[in-house]
Amino acid sequence: MRALLAATVVLLGCQDRMAPGSSPAPTEPSPPPREVTERPPVAEVDLGMARFIRRNPDSLEVSPLRVSGFAVRIDDLGGVARTTIEVEIGNDSGAVAEAVVQIPLSPGAAVVGGALWVGGDSVPAVFAPAEAADDQSGAPRRYPMSVSWERGAVLIEIYPMPAKGTRRFELTWVEAIGDGSYRLPVLANDGQVVAVANPVEVDGKPATVRDGLVTLGA
Numbered sequence: 001m002r003a004l005l006a007a008t009v010v011l012l013g014c015q016d017r018m019a020p021g022s023s024p025a026p027t028e029p030s031p032p033p034r035e036v037t038e039r040p041p042v043a044e045v046d047l048g049m050a051r052f053i054r055r056n057p058d059s060l061e062v063s064p065l066r067v068s069g070f071a072v073r074i075d076d077l078g079g080v081a082r083t084t085i086e087v088e089i090g091n092d093s094g095a096v097a098e099a100v101v102q103i104p105l106s107p108g109a110a111v112v113g114g115a116l117w118v119g120g121d122s123v124p125a126v127f128a129p130a131e132a133a134d135d136q137s138g139a140p141r142r143y144p145m146s147v148s149w150e151r152g153a154v155l156i157e158i159y160p161m162p163a164k165g166t167r168r169f170e171l172t173w174v175e176a177i178g179d180g181s182y183r184l185p186v187l188a189n190d191g192q193v194v195a196v197a198n199p200v201e202v203d204g205k206p207a208t209v210r211d212g213l214v215t216l217g218a
Contacts, residue, residue, distance in 0.1 A: 071085070108175055116158060
């Protein structure tokens with residue numbers, strides 16, 4: 001009889017610790033920690049490598065080149081930016097000349113297209129081999145538009161530039177985006193900025209530019 005009473009007391013004590021009709025809540029596993037993907041900082045470029053000049057094809061004498069228009073279009077491809085610049089340049093001299101434009105790009109950038117407008121028609125650029133980019137003779141190349149890669153910068157040579165005339169060209173490249181801020185290309189010569197882009201579009205819409213940067217991936 002005493003054993004039966006003791007068992008009853010123990011059972012009642014257990015029931016007092018639990019609410020009527022309740023059952024122990026299952027333990028949910030903790031969610032895995034979120035992975036944080038490190039993104040590289042915004043790449044700096046060396047404007048000391050930039051060139052924006054007019055060159056006499058015979059004497060190789062150089063002089064300033066005029067900018068008539070400079071627009072940038074950016075396609076945000078999710079971690080990769082595809083940039084197209086459209087530039088109109090002018091030859092203010094009374095003689096035929098060659099235009100030499102060198103634009104520093106961030107490490108890892110790859111040029112994927114280029115074209116020059118001649119008489120209203122788009123003429124694809126000729127991509128010169130690496131050994132041509134190392135040619136130090138200074139002799140102009142007789143392509144309407146020659147593009148080559150030269151030690152961290154893309155080199156564009158356009159010939160002929162008609163006397164008192166203009167040429168319009170475009171160039172497209174792709175590159176990885178850093179922390180979501182993208183540094184816009186500029187036209188410069190020996191470290192001095194010649195022109196900044198206006199207008200600037202991202203995915204077909206006007207972009208907000210702050211200190212030469214636009215935000216992508218927002």
